[in-house]
Amino acid sequence: MWKNPLNETACQMSPLGDSAIVLTFGNGIEYSIHKKIKLFMEMLEEEPFAGFVECVPAFTNLTVFYEPLVIYNTHKQSDEAISPYHVVRSILEEKLLDLMEDKKLSHRTVTIPVCYGGEYGPDLEYVARYHDLTTDEVIHIHSTGEYLIYMIGFAPGFPFLGGLSEDIATPRRSSPRMTIPAGAVGIAGKQTGVYPISTPGGWQLIGQTPAKLFLPNVNPPSLLQAGDMVKFQPISEQEYKEMKGG
Structure with missing residues (x-):
């Protein structure tokens, strides 16, 4: 366990194969942990070390x-063997000393239009019954929330969003669907998310967006990024079709 003597930052470092290192800052889905991850990621991307490829954030x-090979050639000083992992670990430990935890974290806000219910949200009524609410109340609660993207994963461009109200938090389906359409908006426990591509899944589907979240020919290919804030905007079926181009 590495600890910063100047503040409370601590993280566990471990190798991932021969070309990556994992820095674990905690064990819960918390904003304070997300902030450290995001700030350190920004630091590395703004001032990369020789041999740096990329960072991938998670919860x-x-x-x-x-x-x-770049690490080895950059840091070898004799014929003695060196460990690229230990070299990178030392570099990261030095950079962690400069991590400013009191620095304000900026968030881009992305608004996603959603057509709720009906064929677009087949589980909306179930979610409403589960909480003894009307479907309109579920829509209101979901669409007035503001959600932080903690990570992108599971499928290309899939955002895991934190901040869902306990009032509509609902367990996953007991039997997952074999096919879920791209753009489906769902709830699973205390999280909400959007399926960027058609894939199997067990989330409770409450709506669908015409927005494309995964753009393979664009760099970056994901419309959303970890650290973004998401807001959902209710739209009518007619508006959905117009935005979809149908």
Whole structure:
């Protein structure tokens, strides 16, 4: 366990294969952990070390990928063997000393239009019954929330959003669907998310967006990024069709 002597930052570092290192900052889905991950990720991307490839954030950790050969050639000083992992670990430990936890974290806000209920949200009525609410109340609660993207994963461009109200938090379906359409908006426990591509899944589907979240020919290919804030805007079926181009 690495600890910063100047503040309370601590993280567990471990190798992932021969070209990556995982920095774990905690063990819960918490904003304070997300903030450390995001700030350190920004630091590495703004001032990359020789051999740095990319960072991939998750709920509690940050995976740093690097080129072992570049690290080896950059840091070898004799014929003695060196460990690229230990070199990168030392570099990251030095950079962690400069992590400013009191720095304000900026968030881009993305508004996603959603057509709720009906064929677009087949589980909306179930979610309403589960909480003894009307479907309009579920829509109101879901669409007035503001959600932080903790990570992108599961499927290309799939955002895991935190901040769902306990009033509509609903367990996953007991039997997952074999096919869920791209754009489906769902709830699973205390999280909400949007399926960017057609895929199997067990989330409770309450609506669908005409927005495309996964754009394979664009860099980056994901419309949403970890650290973004998401708001949902209710739209009518007619508006959905117009935006969809149908």
